[in-house]
Amino acid sequence: xxxxxxxxPGHIQFRIHxxxxxKNRVHGCDFYGNPSWEGYCSHCYRELVQKRxxxxxxxxxxxxxxxxxxxxxxxxxKSLSKVRRSHxxxxxxxxxxxxxxxxxxFEEKKKHQSDKRTTTLKSIMNIKSPxxxxxxxxxxxxxxxxxxxxxxSFDEFLRKLNQPASExxxxxxxxxxxxxxxxxxxxxxxxxxxxxxxxxxxxxEKLASxxxxxxxxxxxxxxxxxxxEKCVMTRLYKPIFDAISTxxxxxxxxxxxxxxxxxxxxxxxxxxxxxxxxxxxxxxxDEAITYIIEVDSKRAPQDKLSCIxxxxxxxxxxxxxxxxxxxxxxxxxxxxxxxxxxxxxLPALIxxxxxxxxxxxxxxxxxxxxxxxxxxxxxxxxxxxxxxxxCAVEFIERIEASSLNLSEEEFERYMSGEALPxxxxxxxxxxxxxxxxxxxxxxxxxxxxxxxxxxLFTHAVELxxxxxxxxxxxxxxxxxxxxxxPLEMKxxxxxxxxxxxLDGDRPQGVDTLLPPPLLPEPQIQLSGEPLLPPAIPPKxxxxxxxxxxxxKRGGRVVTDMSILDMDSPDPDLPxxxxxxxxxxxxxxxxxxxxxxxCDTGHSAQCPEPDGKPKVxxxxxxxxxxxxxxxxxx
Amino acid sequence: MSSxxxxxxxxxxxxxxLGEGCVGKTSVVLRYIEDKFNDKHISTIQASxxxxxxxxxxxxxxxAIWDTAGQERFHALGPIYYRDSHGAILVYDITDEDSxxxxxxxxxxxxxxxxxxxxVCIAGNKADLERDRVVSREEASxxxxxxGAKHYDTSAxxxxxxxxxxxxxxxxxxxxxxxxxxxxxxxxxxxxxVQVIDDSEKPEKTGCCS
Numbered sequence: 001x002x003x004x005x006x007x008x009p010g011h012i013q014f015r016i017h018x019x020x021x022x023k024n025r026v027h028g029c030d031f032y033g034n035p036s037w038e039g040y041c042s043h044c045y046r047e048l049v050q051k052r053x054x055x056x057x058x059x060x061x062x063x064x065x066x067x068x069x070x071x072x073x074x075x076x077x078k079s080l081s082k083v084r085r086s087h088x089x090x091x092x093x094x095x096x097x098x099x100x101x102x103x104x105x106f107e108e109k110k111k112h113q114s115d116k117r118t119t120t121l122k123s124i125m126n127i128k129s130p131x132x133x134x135x136x137x138x139x140x141x142x143x144x145x146x147x148x149x150x151x152x153s154f155d156e157f158l159r160k161l162n163q164p165a166s167e168x169x170x171x172x173x174x175x176x177x178x179x180x181x182x183x184x185x186x187x188x189x190x191x192x193x194x195x196x197x198x199x200x201x202x203x204x205e206k207l208a209s210x211x212x213x214x215x216x217x218x219x220x221x222x223x224x225x226x227x228x229e230k231c232v233m234t235r236l237y238k239p240i241f242d243a244i245s246t247x248x249x250x251x252x253x254x255x256x257x258x259x260x261x262x263x264x265x266x267x268x269x270x271x272x273x274x275x276x277x278x279x280x281x282x283x284x285x286d287e288a289i290t291y292i293i294e295v296d297s298k299r300a301p302q303d304k305l306s307c308i309x310x311x312x313x314x315x316x317x318x319x320x321x322x323x324x325x326x327x328x329x330x331x332x333x334x335x336x337x338x339x340x341x342x343x344x345x346l347p348a349l350i351x352x353x354x355x356x357x358x359x360x361x362x363x364x365x366x367x368x369x370x371x372x373x374x375x376x377x378x379x380x381x382x383x384x385x386x387x388x389x390x391c392a393v394e395f396i397e398r399i400e401a402s403s404l405n406l407s408e409e410e411f412e413r414y415m416s417g418e419a420l421p422x423x424x425x426x427x428x429x430x431x432x433x434x435x436x437x438x439x440x441x442x443x444x445x446x447x448x449x450x451x452x453x454x455x456l457f458t459h460a461v462e463l464x465x466x467x468x469x470x471x472x473x474x475x476x477x478x479x480x481x482x483x484x485x486p487l488e489m490k491x492x493x494x495x496x497x498x499x500x501x502l503d504g505d506r507p508q509g510v511d512t513l514l515p516p517p518l519l520p521e522p523q524i525q526l527s528g529e530p531l532l533p534p535a536i537p538p539k540x541x542x543x544x545x546x547x548x549x550x551x552k553r554g555g556r557v558v559t560d561m562s563i564l565d566m567d568s569p570d571p572d573l574p575x576x577x578x579x580x581x582x583x584x585x586x587x588x589x590x591x592x593x594x595x596x597x598c599d600t601g602h603s604a605q606c607p608e609p610d611g612k613p614k615v616x617x618x619x620x621x622x623x624x625x626x627x628x629x630x631x632x633x
Numbered sequence: 634m635s636s637x638x639x640x641x642x643x644x645x646x647x648x649x650x651l652g653e654g655c656v657g658k659t660s661v662v663l664r665y666i667e668d669k670f671n672d673k674h675i676s677t678i679q680a681s682x683x684x685x686x687x688x689x690x691x692x693x694x695x696x697a698i699w700d701t702a703g704q705e706r707f708h709a710l711g712p713i714y715y716r717d718s719h720g721a722i723l724v725y726d727i728t729d730e731d732s733x734x735x736x737x738x739x740x741x742x743x744x745x746x747x748x749x750x751x752x753v754c755i756a757g758n759k760a761d762l763e764r765d766r767v768v769s770r771e772e773a774s775x776x777x778x779x780x781g782a783k784h785y786d787t788s789a790x791x792x793x794x795x796x797x798x799x800x801x802x803x804x805x806x807x808x809x810x811x812x813x814x815x816x817x818x819x820x821x822x823x824x825x826x827v828q829v830i831d832d833s834e835k836p837e838k839t840g841c842c843s
Binding site: 271313316339340341342343345346347378379380381384385387388390391394395398402403 | 645647654655658659663679680681682695697699700701702703704706707709710713714717
């Protein structure tokens, strides 16, 4: 299959008749098939699906046959009750009396079963739910938070690619997802796995052959494949994993119960060289345990794998630490670090799995092995550790007396909870005091927490004080600023009245109106307009009013500053000036009339940038600085 | 699935290391990968999964070497480890007759499970302890030949025979992989139509360029 698909375009031409035809040879179908329709042509594929559906419906109506998960409830419950819950909860170190344990066992079993029934039903419902079309559609729309996140990061990644490539890929993924959700209704796990593996294959071929991806480096292509896998599997995780966990539910529970019954196994039995009694070792082991438990919470197969890898790495460092210590005790100074071989690793991994008792172990293993990109499982580091995990589970399922270096009798007694393995001196003592250890650990954690809380509290108080100080300082500064820059002069309301007066004055006499035309004088000089200067000197010479005017102007300008916008001054200033200019200049020179108003209009604004803006800027600066510091707080 | 010829014509091989505990599997592979023996500083913290890149007459090869736990109680887990592997190195201790018997068991198992697809090397390790030898070299070589394997005397301590062993194994794996590929290439066209059987080299070539 693999090599069959690993052809180059050149070869396809020759074998096109052979491979690409519809698989329905029996009926002599002459159309071309399509891998997405399992090699059939569209017509035959539709018939096939129809046929399968009918078969399924028949199966459902005749219970007892193996087939869809729906049928198996009675079987499942039966087998569940078969699951021996070897009850060896030896908390506290003493085995509980016989009758009590029997009763609790019974109760637990009952509870367990009823629990199980609901979850079984629930998971069946989950599988069945997409059968309804409406649900299917809503499933396409209702995307979990994880999927959304993955999609987002994938989009980001795609954005970095060139246009046709990214579009092509996202289109492919979209159609694939839709198709898979549709196909999922009528196919069992193996078909589904094959379907998805085929998708990986065809995508990687596409990446290899499509011209849009030619410029990609190998790492880039690998990244892309990674993302595709992640995206697809995160999206399909829920329905697929539900199906898997229903299928493997019994096995999962069996393993879990078995591991629980091995709670007396110590590193000594496994001979794995972990000094489990040392508190610092404990912490490192706990970390490894956390990683392996985390596997169940991840969605994409490669995320699950990377959890396993992390766990393995942690185990290596635990082993190395143990070895280094024991070597130091043997006074072998030269060995700064020791390579850990599989002889040490596998027992340690088994130990960690036993202590962790991860949930849905079989489901996760089967999920990874079915839906992970095979390349990762075949060649990479992840594949190796995954294989080791499989081995560990296999070993746990087969544990016998001999595999733990125990006699048959001893083993039985430990398993039944009648006795506990004799603690080899101090180590055993510490192991028995598991509760004490936890207590100590928790106390320490609590102490830590309370310390941190205290710290937080003092910090909060400090912050509060600082905030108060800051507020005070801010107020002071603002006040100071207000004082230094007397913004409240509020000449603005006067300005309009003045202007109104000017307006009103206009008809009365030219003399009163003359001062306004003076306004342009300095401005025009500033702007260097050659036209107006001649007009101004005579006015300046004639009038006694110019002196009072500058303050007015200044006042006006200040108001402009305080407002910091140009809207209000604009209508104010030009309008009075225009008429004023008109009259004044009309008296002097008719020719210049049209030009002056324009200039005054401009010049009225001009002085602002020249005159006081510096003050203005500083105000803004100080204010913005304050704002910044405030923001920082 | 067997050849695994990757993107740029690189062969990816999985080599599994089998043998009883304490025969020096780890030392052999560490010597090969890092050219170090245990009494020097070793930078890797783990020696259970190691990779090595090779180039044999222009063919790029990636070896992934899987160490296995050698203790007797893990013996039953073997099949999980050597599933889908292309090569196996069986290590025994020349000073320990039992470990050689173990190798014989492994060979039987391998042949049963993987047939002749898997290339096998048998390494008599600790050749530096010649005077304590209990497994005779002739016997070992004869046995290896009889099961289609190659025998090497190795010494991880003195770095003897290891490089050769891996090189020979890689070469044989390449041969097998190429045979497989050709076989498949020939099988495929013979299905119904086709004229172009002759270009049996072509798949490799294009495989390299694509």
